[in-house]
Amino acid sequence: ALCGCSPLGAxxxxxxxxxxxxxxxxxxxxxxxxxxxLSAPDAETAVAAIQAQGWPAFRRxxxxxxSVFYATRPGSDTPVRLLITSDxxxxxxxxxxxxxxxxxxxxxxxxxxxxxxxxxxxxRPGPRGGRVWSFRRSAAxxxxxxxxxxxxxxxxxxxxxxxLQPGDALVYAQVTYTAGRHDVAALVTVRRQGG
Numbered sequence: 001a002l003c004g005c006s007p008l009g010a011x012x013x014x015x016x017x018x019x020x021x022x023x024x025x026x027x028x029x030x031x032x033x034x035x036x037x038l039s040a041p042d043a044e045t046a047v048a049a050i051q052a053q054g055w056p057a058f059r060r061x062x063x064x065x066x067s068v069f070y071a072t073r074p075g076s077d078t079p080v081r082l083l084i085t086s087d088x089x090x091x092x093x094x095x096x097x098x099x100x101x102x103x104x105x106x107x108x109x110x111x112x113x114x115x116x117x118x119x120x121x122x123x124r125p126g127p128r129g130g131r132v133w134s135f136r137r138s139a140a141x142x143x144x145x146x147x148x149x150x151x152x153x154x155x156x157x158x159x160x161x162x163x164l165q166p167g168d169a170l171v172y173a174q175v176t177y178t179a180g181r182h183d184v185a186a187l188v189t190v191r192r193q194g195g
Contacts (some may be wrong), residue, residue: 005116007099012036013132013168015018015079015190016104016105016106016107016129016182017079017104017105020135021079021110021128022086022104022111022112022184023111023114024169025078025079025080025104025111025116026112026115027084027115028052028055028080028109029080029082029102029112029115029119029186030054030112030115030119030186031047031053032050032053032055032100033100033102033116033173033186033188034084034116034119034120034188035049036049036050036053036100037050037084037098037143037188037190038137038169038171038188038190039141040098040176041071041097041098041192042068042086042087042098043068043070043084043085043086043098044068044099044110046084046086046098046100047084047178049136050082050161052076055078055082056071056072056073056078057072057080057157058070058071058084058162059071059072059073066087067085067086067087068085068086068174069084069085069169070081070084070085072082079104079105080102080103081102081103081104082100082101082102082106083099083100083101083102083103083171084098084099084100085098085099086098086099095188097169097187097189097191097192098190099188099189100188101185101186101187102184102185102186102189103183103185105182105183105184105186106184107182108177108184109130109131109175109176109177112132112175112184112186113147113175116131116133116173116175116186120133120135120143120173121133121137123175124148126148126174126175126176127174127176128176128177128178129176129177130175130177131174132148132163132172132173132174132175133150133171133172133173134146134147134170134172134173135166135171136160136164136169136170137168137169137170137190138165138167138168138170138188139165139166139167142147143171146160160189161191164192168192169190169191169192170190170191170192171188171189171190172184172187172188172189172191173187173188173189174186174187175187
């Protein structure tokens with residue numbers, strides 16, 4: 001759902017990034033998402049780690065007993081929008097523990113897909129013509145490919161989470177392109193057992 005949010009995603013009518021800037025933006029997003037988002041236990045920690053990489057300040061959109069949501073505003077210094085949300089102490093596997101989303105305007109999603117593939121290997125076909133990755137991440141940071149149906153939150157999610165060792169996580173990522181808005185969206189969700 002966060003990948004498709006228009007008001008918080010790419011600004012309507014925003015100019016497309018030139019090719020060189022697309023590659024640079026995609027690399028910065030991939031660095032933030034494959035680092036802070038994979039290792040952070042909650043949104044606050046992810047936000048602090050991403051801002052330490054030089055991203056603009058986040059503002060808190062909401063803070064509820066069960067979740068918190070942060071977002072940046074695209075500006076002249078960066079036309080990329082980042083959204084971070086996480087559950088607080090909610091039992092069961094019904095929702096992702098942490099989600100990191102980015103949006104920017106471009107002609108296609110190829111640089112974003114390439115940036116993730118450089119770090120995670122080949123992608124697989126995903127929804128809406130997008131590309132996806134799904135894997136388990138050990139407490140030590142090692143990655144092992146996992147079926148997409150586990151990471152996407154289908155019926156097998158509960159079993160996949162219960163099979164994790166302490167400190168391990170189930171990670172799902174996708175990159176989609178909405179041609180009507182020229183919007184490149186990247187999503188990374190990290191679920192931990194009991195999260």
